[in-house]
Amino acid sequence: MTTVSQISPAIDPTTQGAALSDDANWWRQASVYQIYPRSFADGNGDGIGDLRGIISRVPYLAKLGVDAVWLSPFYPSALADGGYDVDDYRDVDPKIGTLEEFDEMVAALHGAGIRLIVDVVPNHSSDRHVWFQEALASPKGSNARERYIFRDGRGENGEEPPADWTSIFSGPAWTRVEDGQWYLHSFATEQPDFNWKHPEVHEEFLKTLAFWSDRGVDGFRIDVAHGLAKDLPEELPSKAELKAMPKDGTHPLWDRDDVHDIYAEWRELFDRYDPPRIAVAEAWVETPERRAKYASPKGLGQAFNFDLMEADFDAEHFREIVTDNLAQSAVTGSSTTWVFSNHDGVRHATRYGLPPREGRPFKQGADWVLAGGPEDGIDKELGLRRARAATMFELALPGSAYLYQGEELGLQEVAEIPDEQRQDPAFWRTTAEDRGWDGLGRDGCRVPLPWTREGSSFGFGEGVAHLPQPAWFADYAVEVEDGVEGSTLEMYREALRLRRELQTEETLTWDEELSSGDVLAFERPGGWLSVTNFGAEPVALPAGEVLIASGPLDADTEGAVQLPGATTVWLRRAGA
Structure with a gap:
């Protein structure tokens, strides 16, 4: 059996050279690999992924060919929301590692030419955070309480919450404390919202941000970036009134214009470093124009667009999304982002491989998981072919591409997790008929990765993984795909290598002759093309050198190259 060290040997970061340039624009067309640390690699055998595990896999990341790693929360946490309930923003969870190991990881990544982006969670803390514990021990109206959003309740004795609002994870958005006041939590009860009108929160x-930047972090992913600024009147609106309010910069809770004053402060700090630290906003907003504000060079500089995550595998829809987002990035001077999978979605x-979602964001998949699993209405082979084609499409686009751990293996969602082993509050705080998000919550995309075809956790670590891995994970292990021509892993490696080689200006030109019906084609500077067949029937390809394809190509009776359905090819035109 292949061991962990044979797949990805540990490295000594002190022997690594300075492989990073001082290019301030490195992020504009970077390929960024998201690591959910508790599920990537377990270095000490306790069933939980850790920094030691990540360090051991740096050679794997380097061979994959990514430019940066985005590290999801690694801070001390009770895991009420997968680490997004932070106890201490300037430390490492002891179950994941130490600050010394964090420094070692930064050195190892940088030595391999890989930059590091870390998650920051500024909308809320954990209820175990020292500030919130101080707030609970302090009287009404105290400075400690003012760092959060506390209100008196309604009713004769304040027994009713200040408003009938519902949290993102369902259930009330207000929780009562011992002295009768209530605090706001937009997410789980264990995640009290900060009051960003308080100067100490800013400080x-x-x-x-300076603490991690000084430790070598290259950038930050800002969680719930659209939620920090709030303006709550004395008499709070009802849930129905709140829902009816436009999110045009004046909403009491979401996407307020004054949130950008916070990010202007942050930008001043980021620009003190050489190269400047970068940031990308997770901002679920109403329009591309609203999202563009987060990508301002005077603010965070870049913002996620999740449009392709919500799109069906459809040529017309993909073209519309790409056109709109490139236009918006041109307005801001930023570069756009592309993503198909992350820790929050199927x-x-x-x-x-499922029926089209037809405009139902975050609900596609619910019927499948509630029905019992992959055998109920999913075409896994077609799903993987389309996913490979979509990824090749993504990697050909100008802008930065965000990849989620395990997608390079072609991993499917895991539905078969016993209820008692699920961890996501999106599962536990909703009903069986409406589990929220994608059916059974988000645990299915957070199951620890398979590295070997055998072992108690398929090479994730020496012990049993913290979320159960299905037996079919053995077929997707790194060991199974490594070096195998045509495997999803090798396709990703070659596509990322070519992407670095081919990327130049951040522009594309739609090839109108090739783009028709189910076919979408565009040309990049340098004379190379990306052509995707979103349909089922093969189509003819123009003459040229095939650089890479997401799957086998066909030939017609005369030997001309054909592009099968659900396939993307990159090619260089003859004579280019």
Whole structure:
């Protein structure tokens, strides 16, 4: 059996050279690999992924060919929301590692030419955070309480919450404390919202951003970036009134214009470093124009667009999304972002094997998982073919591409997790008929990765993984795909290598002759083309050198190359 060290030997970061340039624009067309640390690699055998595990896999990441790693929360946490309930913003969870190991990881990544982006969670803390514990021990109206959003309740004795609002994870958005006041939590009860009108909150996060920047972090992913600024009147609106309010910069809770004053402060700090630290906003907003504000060079500089995550595998829809987002990035001077899978959604290899979502964001997949699993209405082979084609499409686009751990293996979503082993509050705080998000919550995309075809956790670690891995994970292990021509892993490696080689200006030109019906083609500077067949029937390809294809190509009776359905090819035109 292949061992962990044979797949990805540990490295000594002190022997690594300075492989990073000082290019301030490195992020504009970077390929970024998201690591959910508790599920990537377990270095000490306790069933939980850790920094030691990540360090051991740096050679794997380097061979994959990514430009940066985005590390999801690794801070001390009770895991009420997968680490997005933070106890201490300037430390490492002891179950994941130490600050010394964090420094070692940064050195190892940088030595391999890979930059590091870390998650920051500024909308809310954990209820175990020292500030919130101080707030609970302090009286009404105290400075400690003012760092959060506390209100008196309604009713004769304040027994009713200040408003009938519902949290993102369902259930009330207000929780009562011992002295009768209530605090706001937009997400889980264990995640009290900060009051960003308080100057100490500003100061605390500037210290946090500087703390990690000084340790070599290259950038930050800002969680719930559209939620920090709030303006709550004395008499709070009802849930129905709140829902009816436009999210045009004036909403009491979401996407307020004044949130950008916070990010202007952050930008001043980021620009003190050489090269400047980068940031990308997770901002679920109403329009591309609203999203563009987060990508301002005077603010965070870049913002996620999740449009392709919500799109069916459809040529017309993909073209519309790409055109709109490139236009918006041109307005801001930023570069756009592309993503198909992350820690919050059904993996796209599964999503594309299911019936079309038809405009139902975050609900596609619910019927499948509630029905019992992959055998109920999912075409896994078609889903993987489409996912590979979509990824090749993504990697050909100008802008930065965000990849989620395991997608390079073609991993499917895991539905078969016993209820008692699920961890996501999106599962536990909703009903069986409406599980929220994607059916059974988000645990299915957070199952620890398979590295070997055998072992108690398929090479994830020496012990049993913290979320159960299905037996079919053996077929997707790194060991199974490594070096195998045509495997999803090798396709990703070659596509990422070519992407680095071919990327130049951040422009594309739609090839109108080739783009028709189910076919979408565009040309990049340098004379190379990306052609995707979104349909089922093969189509003719123009003459040229095939650089890479997401699957086998066909030939017609006369020997001309044909592009099968659900396939993308990159080619260089003859004479280019």
